[in-house]
Amino acid sequence: MAKISNISGFPEWLPQDKRTEDELIAKVKAVYESFGFTPIETPAVELVSTLAAKGVLAQEIFGLHRLQAEPGEREADLALHFDLTVPFARYVAQHYHELDFPFKRYQLQKVWRGDRPQKGRFREFYQFDVDTICRDELPLAADAEVLTVLDTAFSAMAVAPHLLYINSRKVLQGIYQGLGIAPEAHPAVIVAVDKFHKVGAAGVSSELAQIAGVPAESIGTVLKCATICVPAAEIESLPALLAVKGALLDEGLSELKAILQLLPSAVAARIQLDFSLARGLAYYTGLITEVRFPDHPEFGSVGGGGRYDDLTGSFLKAKLPGVGMSIGLTRIMDLVIGKKLLPSTRRSPSQVLVSVYDETQRGQCNACAERLRSSGIAAEVYLTSLKLGKQIEYAERKGIPYVLFIKSDGQMEMKDLRSKEQHLVHDLAAWRPS
């Protein structure tokens, strides 16, 4: 007998939790579409050269090989995508002449990380991305729109209260410039600062000390800046808090201000200006953002993204700036299940179980179920004519709220398993669950 074992990092849910996940997906999809974002899907598989094009091979990648490959067989190197942004860039470049710009797309797919198994690390998980990409110039209205979409999606999911933490790469690089940190050191400084909440000030400090081009006297200020986190309404107080000046910093701050002014006030009220936020990925050039649940701080980021000025640069001559956000759906589901954050979902979509007293009734039972379905009510017919008590137990176990009985005189009775009330039903086509 084949041994069954969980493969570490590849989660799967029980039926009731999968229905919860489907409900969250439907809510986010409705929000994305209500803002005019259109779905696309790319294959799970890309050429290794495509995935490597953005220079992010630090991400660990699963390569593919044919189990029945013949000796010496050579084929294009295939691998599973590790995010949806690189495949999106390839898609836009490949179908460039068939797309309309600004191109607003969303994409819900699994991604894979070829990590070694580690406790608590997913190697397969959903990302739920939304991006706007444009030719030549993309106005800051797009940044504000995508932040609004992200906020609306989290409100629609209603898993836990959320806050949006924002920052700007221009602000960060403006600070580093003002402190005399060499431009070629900026990416490494960003990666170090990004670990602020993980390794603390001392950890970041010792990492910064090892980066060439970082003057020792700048480290204190870099760390001090990373402790700044104020509500959006206090943006005017920032220049005074920062002991640095410079044109790039001013540009970053005025961009953040413009984005905040374009937001509905309810969204702006959930925004924090967080200068410890850096995000590791190389391609961000302006706004960066992360979503967190303040009631579950240990859980870290459950969504995020930012602006990139030239995502398709490695595939296409045209310049295509974009701004995009991603929701970490699998991480959110993990929290929802682990902490029971949402009311549990019924184990079956059925609203009515049509019970079967004996097999001569089955045709009639099928017709009743069909009549319920044509009113949009999910209904199933019990598959045998077991004792009615067993059929009711089945409905209870699956959380099906109603059981229909057809009596020997042809009359129908509907039982509500929650209230235990039972009523005659004269016209099934007119019956509705309460």
Place this chain on the structure above:
Amino acid sequence: MAKISNISGFPEWLPQDKRTEDELIAKVKAVYESFGFTPIETPAVELVSTLAAKGVLAQEIFGLHRLQAEPGEREADLALHFDLTVPFARYVAQHYHELDFPFKRYQLQKVWRGDRPQKGRFREFYQFDVDTICRDELPLAADAEVLTVLDTAFSAMAVAPHLLYINSRKVLQGIYQGLGIAPEAHPAVIVAVDKFHKVGAAGVSSELAQIAGVPAESIGTVLKCATICVPAAEIESLPALLAVKGALLDEGLSELKAILQLLPSAVAARIQLDFSLARGLAYYTGLITEVRFPDHPEFGSVGGGGRYDDLTGSFLKAKLPGVGMSIGLTRIMDLVIGKKLLPSTRRSPSQVLVSVYDETQRGQCNACAERLRSSGIAAEVYLTSLKLGKQIEYAERKGIPYVLFIKSDGQMEMKDLRSKEQHLVHDLAAWRPS
């Protein structure tokens, strides 16, 4: 610059076609749920030993390796699933004590075949499965239900008129038994007969001649049986058409008859008894079925499945018979796109483009879009304040049917781009698209 090329066998659709695919998915999902089937999802990745457990390694499998694996690194052998039935069996066995039986599930996921690239062969494609699985005994009502679900799903998709071809492994094996073909030769005979429409009578004949245990004088009758295809209503004529007799054959025929009697008449009217239908997979034990579009015979099967008496046998001691069907969604989409079988879908979900005359209006435009969204109308605000003519062109290119203009006096006008009519809108919250 990284070279972009299509990877043969890994299809992806343009935005308008992805929206069509999403509409088909929503229709099938609604049908599956209306019959009480619940969604599950399994990881794309299984242990190779799990995939091999059903003895179907003839299917070519993609194995995974870490691109950054260290020398000598050993980990569990991981591979991409090649269908959804084997992962479903593993899921049921693994979560056996947490599931309620009869367990009715559906599953929509990509599957992968590690074939070498071949024209017209998909290596990544969607399957959309629906199965009922039970402990110990599964009544024929389950077979009839799953056939009804499959028929209803194809009617809901409305891609092309469809027919359901059915047969029974018991009928086939009953015939072979009656003809004196050795039981151990039956699987090979089934695989040969399954190619009837591909290689013709002569091809099957020469293949049968090479199978040990197949008497030469039986081959003519095997081939003659494979030409029988009659409407379900003519089931009573079958015994006379078959020049063979036997208990297993009788059992198979009476099961088919019982299943047909359990079907709504509209479903039974679309059923053909097709004795050339064999299906290659080893695990079928009773009913087998395939869906075809008679207007597109060259396209072959677009769905199918059957009954299996012990799917989880390699993982679990309990006996779990089941019956399931699968819709070949990617093949159907390929046909829909290639032959333009469905009216084209708009390139954007937006119903209204809120135009922006100048940037001072943007806040007001955002508020208008938000009001439309709260009535369930997808609306987007143009991202710049380019000439209004250009904004209208954008809406036309994306197939957005309405454009809203906000005039300098605050009045709003809605233009229908199809009729070119333009009307004042006094109360945006009450406005509805026609």
